[in-house]
Structures are given as C-alpha cells and as structure tokens.
Amino acid sequence: MDTQTVHDKDVGRIYVRLLRYLASSWKRVILLFVCTMIFASLSGVSLTLIPPFLHILFGGAEVGVVEETESGKHGIPLPGGAKHSIDTVVRWGKGIIYRGSPAQRLARFCIIFLSLMLIKNLFEYLGTYLTVYLEQTVLFRIRNDLYGKIQMLPLSFFDRQKTGGLISRITNDVTNMRGAIVGGLASIVRNGLMTLIAIGIIFYTSWRLSLLTIILVPLNTFLITIISRKLRKGSLRAQERMADMTSTLQETISGVRVVKAFGMEGFEKRKFNIFNLRYMREFLKMKRFAELASPTSEILASAATVLILWYGGRLVIQQSLDPANLMMFIGAMLWVVSPIKNLSKLNSVIQQGIASGQRVFQIIDISSEEEETGDREIAGLEETIVYEDVSFGYDDDVEVLRNVDFTIRQGEVVAIVGPSGAGKSTLADLLPRFYRPTAGRVLIDGIDIATVHLSSLRSFMGIVTQETILFNDTIFNNIAYGVESCPEEKVIGAARAANAHEFITAMPNGYQTVIGDRGVQLSGGQRQRIAIARALLKNPQILILDEATSSLDVESEALVQEAIDRLMKGRTNLVIAHRLSTIKNADTIIVVENGEVQQIGTHEELIGEEGTYRKLYHLQINL
Numbered sequence: 001m002d003t004q005t006v007h008d009k010d011v012g013r014i015y016v017r018l019l020r021y022l023a024s025s026w027k028r029v030i031l032l033f034v035c036t037m038i039f040a041s042l043s044g045v046s047l048t049l050i051p052p053f054l055h056i057l058f059g060g061a062e063v064g065v066v067e068e069t070e071s072g073k074h075g076i077p078l079p080g081g082a083k084h085s086i087d088t089v090v091r092w093g094k095g096i097i098y099r100g101s102p103a104q105r106l107a108r109f110c111i112i113f114l115s116l117m118l119i120k121n122l123f124e125y126l127g128t129y130l131t132v133y134l135e136q137t138v139l140f141r142i143r144n145d146l147y148g149k150i151q152m153l154p155l156s157f158f159d160r161q162k163t164g165g166l167i168s169r170i171t172n173d174v175t176n177m178r179g180a181i182v183g184g185l186a187s188i189v190r191n192g193l194m195t196l197i198a199i200g201i202i203f204y205t206s207w208r209l210s211l212l213t214i215i216l217v218p219l220n221t222f223l224i225t226i227i228s229r230k231l232r233k234g235s236l237r238a239q240e241r242m243a244d245m246t247s248t249l250q251e252t253i254s255g256v257r258v259v260k261a262f263g264m265e266g267f268e269k270r271k272f273n274i275f276n277l278r279y280m281r282e283f284l285k286m287k288r289f290a291e292l293a294s295p296t297s298e299i300l301a302s303a304a305t306v307l308i309l310w311y312g313g314r315l316v317i318q319q320s321l322d323p324a325n326l327m328m329f330i331g332a333m334l335w336v337v338s339p340i341k342n343l344s345k346l347n348s349v350i351q352q353g354i355a356s357g358q359r360v361f362q363i364i365d366i367s368s369e370e371e372e373t374g375d376r377e378i379a380g381l382e383e384t385i386v387y388e389d390v391s392f393g394y395d396d397d398v399e400v401l402r403n404v405d406f407t408i409r410q411g412e413v414v415a416i417v418g419p420s421g422a423g424k425s426t427l428a429d430l431l432p433r434f435y436r437p438t439a440g441r442v443l444i445d446g447i448d449i450a451t452v453h454l455s456s457l458r459s460f461m462g463i464v465t466q467e468t469i470l471f472n473d474t475i476f477n478n479i480a481y482g483v484e485s486c487p488e489e490k491v492i493g494a495a496r497a498a499n500a501h502e503f504i505t506a507m508p509n510g511y512q513t514v515i516g517d518r519g520v521q522l523s524g525g526q527r528q529r530i531a532i533a534r535a536l537l538k539n540p541q542i543l544i545l546d547e548a549t550s551s552l553d554v555e556s557e558a559l560v561q562e563a564i565d566r567l568m569k570g571r572t573n574l575v576i577a578h579r580l581s582t583i584k585n586a587d588t589i590i591v592v593e594n595g596e597v598q599q600i601g602t603h604e605e606l607i608g609e610e611g612t613y614r615k616l617y618h619l620q621i622n623l
Contacts, residue, residue, distance in 0.1 A: 015357070021142060021181070028130055032130040032186055035123045036189045040189070040191075042123070043120060048489050053515070089195070134540055142177065142360065146363060153363075155487065156394070159394060165244070165246065166363075169349040171237060188341070192343070194336070204331040206326075209312050235286050237286070238283045239356055242369050244279070245279050252268045289348075377456045379460075380454055380543055381460065385442070387442055388440050388441035403440075404427065406588075408574065409570075409587075411570075411572055413585070413587050416575070416576050417576075419612075448464050460540055462535040463535070463543075464528075464543070465531075466547040468516055468519065468528050478534065479494060479534050479537055483538065494537040495529075495533045515530075525560055533563075536567055542574070543571045544574045545564065546576045551591065586601045589606055
C-alpha cells in the first residue's frame with residue numbers, strides 16, 4: 001500500500017479523528033486543562049512580583065506607572081477584561097506586600113513567592129501525570145482498533161502487504177502519535193496561555209516597547225509554516241523507510257535457518273544496511289527541518305530583545321519609564337521565549353503524529369471481511385456444496401480459476417489434484433471464503449455463502465494445511481485454540497486420536513510445554529499432528545486438508561496419515577493432494593490444470609482414460 005503525502009486539507013480531518021479517542025475520557029481532559037491553566041497563570045503571576053521585589057530592596061514608588069512622559073501617560077488600551085485582570089493583580093500585590101517595615105515586606109514577599117511556587121509545581125505534576133495517563137489510554141485504544149481491524153481484513157489484503165510493514169504501523173506509527181494528541185493539546189493550552197499572559201504584561205508595561213516585539217511575528221509565522229510542510233513530508237517518508245527496515249528484520253529473523261543454510265548472512269547484512277541507511281537519511285532530513293524551528297524562533301526573539309534593551313534603556317535614561325517596569329518587561333520577554341520555542345517544537349511533533357495517523361487510518365478505513373458479508377446464519381451442511389461457474393483472480397488481469405463447476409455431497413471425500421500452481425489451494429480457499437469469487441457462486445445447500453455471516457460459515461469447518469501454524473504457547477493451548485474453557489480430557493482425547501499423546505507426554509512439561517515461535521521445538525510430523533488434534537477438537541462437519549502430508553518423512557507420514565484417516569471419518573472432506581497414492585479411495589477426484597477443471601471421476605475412471613491424472617499418477621509411480 002503506497003502512502004500518499006498528507007495534504008494540508010487533510011491535516012485537520014486526521015487530527016479530529018485522533019481527538020475523538022479522547023471523548024470517553026472527557027472528565028480527565030477537563031481536569032488536565034484546569035491544572036494546565038492554573039500552572040500557566042501562576043507562572044505569569046510570578047513575573048508581576050519583579051517590580052515589588054525591586055521596590056522593597058531599593059525603595060521608590062510602590063508600583064511604577066506604565067509609561068509617563070512630560071505630556072502625561074501614554075499607552076494602547078488593552079481589552080477591558082485583560083486590563084481589569086492586570087489591575088486586580090497589581091492592587092492585590094500592593095495590598096499584601098506593601099505593608100509594615102521593609103524587613104516585614106521582604107519576609108512576606110518571600111513567603112508569598114514560595115507559596116506560589118509550591119502551588120504551581122503541584123498543578124504541574126498533576127497536569128504531567130494526567131497527560132501521560134491520557135496519552136497511554138489513547139494509544140491503547142488506537143492499537144486495539146488497528147489490531148482488531150487487521151484481524152478482520154481478508155486474506156487478499158495480506159497478499160499485498162509486508163508483515164514488517166504492518167508491525168511497524170502498530171508499533172512505531174502508533175507510538176509517534178503520542179505527543180500529537182493529548183500532550184499536543186495540553187502544550188498548546190499551557191504555552192499559549194503563558195504567551196498571552198506575557199504579552200499582556202508586556203503591553204501593560206510599555207506600548208512603545210511592545211510594538212518592537214511584534215515586528216518579527218509575521219516573519220516567524222511564515223518561516224514556521226514552510227518548515228511544517230517540509231517536516232510533514234519528511235516524517236511520512238521516514239515512517240515508510242522504518243516500515244521497510246522492520247519488514248526486512250521480520251523476514252530474515254523468521255527465515256534465519258534458510259539464511260544460514262545458503263550462507264547468505266553477508267547478503268542479508270548488506271540488504272539491511274541499505275534499508276537502515278535509507279531510514280537514517282530520511283530521518284536526518286526530517287530532523288533538519290524539525291530542529292530548525294526552535295533556533296529560528298530563538299534568533300528572532302533575541303533580535304527583538306536587543307532592540308528592547310536598547311530602546312527601553314533610552315526611555316529609562318530619559319526618565320520616561322520606571323526601571324522596575326523595564327525589568328519586568330525584559331523578564332516577560334525572556335520568559336515568553338520558552339513557550340514560543342515549545343510551540344515551535346510542538347509543531348514538529350504534531351506533524352509527525354499526523355503523518356503516522358494517516359498511515360494508521362489507511363488500515364482502519366479498509367473494509368473488513370465482516371463489512372463485506374451477509375447476515376444469514378446456517379447450522380451446517382445437510383446435502384451439497386456446489387461450485388457454480390466460479391472464476392477468481394488475485395489481480396484484475398490474471399485469472400487463477402476459470403468457469404469451475406462441481407458438486408460435493410454430504411459425507412463424501414473429494415480430492416483436488418493437479419500440477420503445482422494449477423489453483424488447487426485457491427479453489428479450497430473459496431469455501432471458507434478466504435477469498436471471494438470474481439464470478440460465479442459457491443453454494444451450501446443452495447445458499448450463496450456470500451450472504452452468510454462469516455462466523456456462522458466457518459464455525460463448522462476445519463482446516464489442516466501443509467504449512468502448520470502453531471503459536472508460541474503451550475501444547476495444550478495450541479490444541480485447544482479457538483475452544484474456550486476446554487476440559488483437559490478432551491484435549492488429551494484429541495491428541496490420542498492424532499497420534500500425538502505419546503510424544504507430548506515425553507516432553508519436559510507434557511501438555512504445558514511451550515513450543516516456541518511457530519512450534520520450532522517440534523518436528524514437522526509433530527507439528528502436523530498437533531494441528532490435526534486441534535481440528536479433531538473442533539469436530540468440524542466440513543474438513544479441508546491442504547497437502548497435509550506432502551513434506552513429511554515416511555515414518556511421520558504414516559503416523560499423520562493414520563491420524564488424518566480418523567479425522568476424516570463421518571465428515572465431508574475436501575482434500576488437496578500432492579501424493580496421488582493417498583487419495584485412491586476418494587469418492588470423487590477433481591483434476592485442475594491452468595485454473596480449469598480438466599477431469600472429474602474416481603481413481604479407476606481417471607486412470608483408465610487419457611489425461612492429466614494418468615500422467616501425474618504414472619510419473620509418481622516411476623519416481
């Protein structure tokens with residue numbers, strides 16, 4: 001799946017989808033914002049303590065005026081609410097701090113300052129913890145949704161995907177969204193409010209100096225916008241390269257036996273080096289723009305500070321500005337640099353999160369098997385399975401099956417044979433609807449399986465394949481897979497019937513032995529018998545056997561074949577056979593070649609006529 005660039009118009013839509021994951025935690029979100037606003041407000045209040053502290057130490061007026069010249073006070077009026085809030089803080093400070101002797105004032109000032117710092121840091125701690133809690137809650141929900149959707153996607157989706165790429169989306173992409181959701185919002189509120197408070201103090205102190213601070217704002221905004229676009233594209237490319245590298249890791253680690261057997265360690269190291277290098281280059285490109293935002297903002301802020309020091313110093317020399325107010329102004333200017341830098345850095349975090357969010361939602365938005373199915377329920381097979389003029393192709397241009405017609409009656413053993421690549425496995429995969437026919441229908445008792453709910457359809461089917469899939473769990477849990485609260489005696493009974501009980505009990509922990517990734521601690525024949533025991537435990541009406549003995553040695557094949565014979569009794573069986581000697585007693589043999597049914601009949605009928613079956617049979621006999 002190719003990932004496209006996130007366009008500006010899609011950014012808001014993706015971000016809104018991410019924020020929806022916070023909806024069920026709205027009470028904690030409100031509490032987080034309250035803590036954040038209190039922390040930011042108290043941080044701003046601490047700036048207003050600069051003039052009182054200087055006046056306590058050096059004397060002078062209790063609170064200096066905003067700006068006063070011989071012609072009177074000058075200033076740009078602030079909004080009524082902001083002006084009233086600042087005046088209230090000033091009056092509060094005058095009423096509390098400026099009482100008693102200088103020593104009493106200083107002691108009272110220190111107590112007030114320490115109290116404010118304690119309260120501020122308490123709310124900072126609460127806000128930080130709530131941010132982490134909400135972030136992890138959101139990531140938990142997104143991972144669950146993404147993994148749940150992947151589980152519900154059809155096999156045709158996995159045919160086009162790299163396993164490592166999917167793993168990368170669940171791990172790296174979801175993790176990259178961490179700071180963009182909760183932390184991003186909290187940071188916007190905290191740093192935005194701190195910036196507004198600082199700006200309010202700046203304008204309250206001196207409007208002349210304030211004008212100097214906003215000259216560079218449009219330039220700053222323009223530069224950050226350009227950086228944002230570059231960053232979003234770079235982040236998307238970096239995530240794609242990470243997916244490629246993860247895919248290579250998954251393939252080489254899972255296929256390490258083949259790598260070592262063919263002496264390809266050096267080749268795989270060079271291949272991984274290429275993907276690793278590509279990721280490093282894309283990551284460095286992305287970081288080049290990400291790290292450019294912060295120094296750009298700081299340089300612009302430093303330029304403004306130099307101008308303020310120069311012009312503000314002249315106003316103090318001319319006695320047009322209280323020195324204490326100039327110090328508060330400079331303090332506010334220096335203080336506002338940090339939240340502005342944080343907002344600049346936050347932009348890069350959000351852009352990375354949005355790029356990752358696009359990759360995650362690409363998967364979540366794909367139609368699942370359940371969304372493409374009917375809602376009809378069936379109890380099982382009573383009469384026939386009919387393939388009615390069925391055609392199928394993985395791609396629009398290539399057909400794997402063409403105009404296939406045949407009938408399977410309840411209780412029959414029907415074998416499908418043919419050369420490699422003829423379409424045998426694909427034909428069987430259409431029955432449990434791993435794939436949907438591109439033309440024609442598959443019917444069970446006259447009901448099109450496309451109209452049947454998947455869980456209902458697959459509930460009475462069992463599958464044993466050539467490539468046995470076992471999980472890194474105990475033997476007991478692998479046999480009981482898909483059966484909840486299964487009694488131990490049933491698991492043991494299934495293992496006995498599958499000729500597996502003897503080797504299981506000989507293992508260190510018996511049925512509780514953990515068999516490793518894909519059952520690596522077991523031989524091929526042992527893995528196959530575990531799979532047969534699993535199918536026996538499910539007790540399916542319809543059994544699909546896909547070349548279940550083709551890769552086994554003679555001794556293992558005999559044990560597995562005996563177990564399969566027990567498994568097939570009393571069921572309707574669809575057998576894909578590689579060794580024709582194993583299906584001589586089948587009720588019907590269907591010969592498939594080049595995606596078409598060439599012959600149908602019993603072994604005796606097909607061996608007596610010219611055709612593919614007789615050629616294959618004699619070829620195997622002569623080997």
